[in-house]
Amino acid sequence: MRIAITGASGNAGTALLRNLQGHLAKKPGSLEVVGMSRRRPDTTREPYSGVEWHTVDVGLERDKPRLEAALRGVDVVVHLAWQIQPNRDLEQLYRTNVTGTRNVLAAAKAAGAKQVVCASSVGAYSKAPKDRRTDESWPAEGMPGSHYSRHKAEQEKLLDEFAAAEPGISVARLRPGLIFQRDAGSEIGRYFLGPVYPRLLPARPRIPLLPAPDDLIFQAVHADDVAEAYWRVIDQRASGAFNIAAEPVLTPRELARILGARRILPIPMGLLHRLVGLAWWLRLVPTDSGWVEMAAGAPVMDTSRARRILGWEARTSSVDAVKEVLEGIGQGKGISPSPVLKPRKP
Numbered sequence: 001m002r003i004a005i006t007g008a009s010g011n012a013g014t015a016l017l018r019n020l021q022g023h024l025a026k027k028p029g030s031l032e033v034v035g036m037s038r039r040r041p042d043t044t045r046e047p048y049s050g051v052e053w054h055t056v057d058v059g060l061e062r063d064k065p066r067l068e069a070a071l072r073g074v075d076v077v078v079h080l081a082w083q084i085q086p087n088r089d090l091e092q093l094y095r096t097n098v099t100g101t102r103n104v105l106a107a108a109k110a111a112g113a114k115q116v117v118c119a120s121s122v123g124a125y126s127k128a129p130k131d132r133r134t135d136e137s138w139p140a141e142g143m144p145g146s147h148y149s150r151h152k153a154e155q156e157k158l159l160d161e162f163a164a165a166e167p168g169i170s171v172a173r174l175r176p177g178l179i180f181q182r183d184a185g186s187e188i189g190r191y192f193l194g195p196v197y198p199r200l201l202p203a204r205p206r207i208p209l210l211p212a213p214d215d216l217i218f219q220a221v222h223a224d225d226v227a228e229a230y231w232r233v234i235d236q237r238a239s240g241a242f243n244i245a246a247e248p249v250l251t252p253r254e255l256a257r258i259l260g261a262r263r264i265l266p267i268p269m270g271l272l273h274r275l276v277g278l279a280w281w282l283r284l285v286p287t288d289s290g291w292v293e294m295a296a297g298a299p300v301m302d303t304s305r306a307r308r309i310l311g312w313e314a315r316t317s318s319v320d321a322v323k324e325v326l327e328g329i330g331q332g333k334g335i336s337p338s339p340v341l342k343p344r345k346p
Contacts (some may be wrong), residue, residue, distance in 0.1 A: 178219070194285060211264050
C-alpha cells in the first residue's frame with residue numbers, strides 16, 4: 001500500500017510516521033510512505049527517514065504540478081497540512097487551509113487514489129451545549145468568531161462535495177480534540193504564547209490560583225492515539241466522520257488539579273474573550289479571541305463510533321496528555337529534524 005501524507009512533519013504527521021514505521025517493522029515492504037511539507041525535515045533521521053519526501057505548499061497555484069506528481073500512484077492520501085499561524089494573515093491561512101484542501105482533493109482524484117483521509121477537528125462543529133455528549137451528526141458549520149473554526153467548516157463542505165461527486169473514493173475525516181505530545185511543546189508554546197512567555201515557565205508548570213471560567217470544558221488526546229486512529233481508518237478503508245478524544249473530559253476542576261492550583265472565583269467567559277482580544281490587539285499574544293469563542297462553544301464529543309467501527313481506544317488519558325505537553329512547553333521540547341517541531345533553543 002502506498003500512502004501519501006501532507007503536513008507530514010507536523011504534530012500529528014510525525015506521530016503518524018512513527019506509527020507507520022512500527023507497522024513496517026512488523027511487515028517489511030508492506031507500505032510505501034510519501035511525505036509532504038512546506039519545509040523539508042532532515043530525512044536522514046527518524047521518523048522521517050525511509051520516506052519519499054516532497055517539498056510542496058498545497059495552497060500555492062505554482063505547486064500544483066509538484067502536488068500531482070507526489071500523489072501519482074498512491075492508494076491513500078492523508079491530508080494533515082494546516083496552518084494556524086501567522087494569525088494576522090487570514091489570506092495566507094485560507095490559502096493553505098481551504099484552497100490547499102481543494103487542491104489536495106483534486107490531485108487525489110487525478111492520481112486515482114482509493115481513499116482520502118482528512119484531519120478535521122472538534123473546532124469544525126457548530127456551538128453545542130457542554131452538559132451532554134454529541135456524536136458525528138452534530139452540524140459541522142463552525143463558529144463565526146473563530147477563523148480556525150470557519151476554515152474547518154469550509155473544509156468539511158469540500159469533503160462532503162467530494163464524497164458525493166466521487167462515490168468510488170472512500171472519504172473519511174477525523175475530528176480530534178486538542179492533540180498533545182511532549183515533543184510538540186515548543187511548537188504549541190510558540191504558536192499560542194509567543195516566543196517569550198514559554199521561556200518564563202518552569203520545567204513543570206504550576207500556578208497557585210486558577211480563575212478559569214466554568215464552561216472551559218474541553219477534550220484532549222495524545223498524538224500517538226490520533227495516529228493509531230488514522231492507521232485504523234486506512235487499514236479498514238473506513239469512511240465518514242470519527243470523533244477522537246481521550247477520557248476524562250477536562251473541566252476547570254480537573255485542570256486545577258493538573259496545575260496544582262486552587263480554583264478561585266471564575267472569571268466570566270465573556271471577560272476572558274475581551275481580555276484575550278485586547279492582548280492580541282496589543283500584540284502581547286499571537287492568537288486572537290476566536291480561540292476563546294471556540295473553546296466556549298465546542299461540543300463534548302461522543303467517541304463511541306470510533307470504538308465501535310474502528311476498535312479504537314485511547315491508551316493515554318487526557319490528563320496525562322495535558323501533563324506531557326505542559327512539561328514540553330516548559331522545557332521547550334521538540335524534534336530537531338523537523339522545522340515545525342524544533343526544540344526551543346536554551
